[in-house]
Amino acid sequence: MKKRSLAGNVAVGVFVIVLIFTTVAFCSPSWLVSDSRITGAKLERLGLWTHCFRSLGDPIDEHQRRFFVGCRWVYDPFTHGYDEIRGYLLPPFMIATQFFYTISFLFVLIAFIQVLLFFLCCGPDQGKYALLISLIGYCLIVAGISGGIAVIIFASLANGKGWMPDHQNTFLDWSFGMAVVGSFAAVIDAILFLTEAKIQKKKNANIKDSQAQFSMEESKA
Structure with missing residues (x-):
């Protein structure tokens, strides 16, 4: 029996x-970046875990005696004063974005292990083959939905007034675009894998029917 159908081969490529x-x-x-044409922008770019500033005044110091410059991990324990503005850097919507996209990333990694088994090790002659394919599909559904929630939250609130300075000169950049494409592709890939699981179940059922019919004919003979 053929190991994978067209849906299975396409699913591996999309994965x-x-x-x-x-x-x-x-x-x-590079989820959110400043317009490079604006020379006085305080923000350079930011991602889920890294912030890059050109000259960000301490938002909790009304006298503006301290400024943050350069790129840092958002949980940086070494830069003096960085922990004091963590509440500003990570408002609730940003924590929600990190949470949902981390779930998406973890389920993609789980699916990666399963896809390796599907592509390299397992075959239709093994009893749990169709179940493995279904599990890949379910993991990718969770990954796609979680990633979709994350990008919707970020797109709705990250570039609004009241968070990062000069919000009118910032825009969503290529990292965010890749997150959108990755989440959408995960849902499409889940459909392909679930289709492949259905095809493999049907093939197994047809083989069992053929074997049963052959056994009946042999017993009659």
Whole structure:
């Protein structure tokens, strides 16, 4: 019996896109950036875990005696005063974005292990083959939905008034775009894997019917 159908082969190819886009979006610092033409912008760019500032005045110091410059991990324990503005850097909507996109990333990693088994190790002759494919599909559904929630929250609130300075000169950048594509592709890929699982279940059922019919004919003979 053929190991994979067309849906299965396409699903593996689409998964490569999901894995690359989700991983890069998760790690890269360009979800929100300032317009490069604005020379006096305080924000340079930010991602889920990294913030890059050109000259951000301490938002809790009304006298503006301290400024933050350069790129730092948002949980940086070494820069003096950075922990004091963490509440400003991570408002509730940003924490929600991190939470949902981390779930998306983790389920993509789980699916990656399963896809390796599906592509390299397992075959239709194994009893749990269709179940494995279904599990990949379910993991990707969770990844796609969680990623979708994360990008919707971020797009709705990250570029609004009241958070980062010069919000009128900032825009969503390529990391955010990769997160959107990765989440959408994960849902499409889930459909492909679930379709492949259905095809494999049907093939197994047809083989069992053929074997049963052959056994009945042999017994009659």
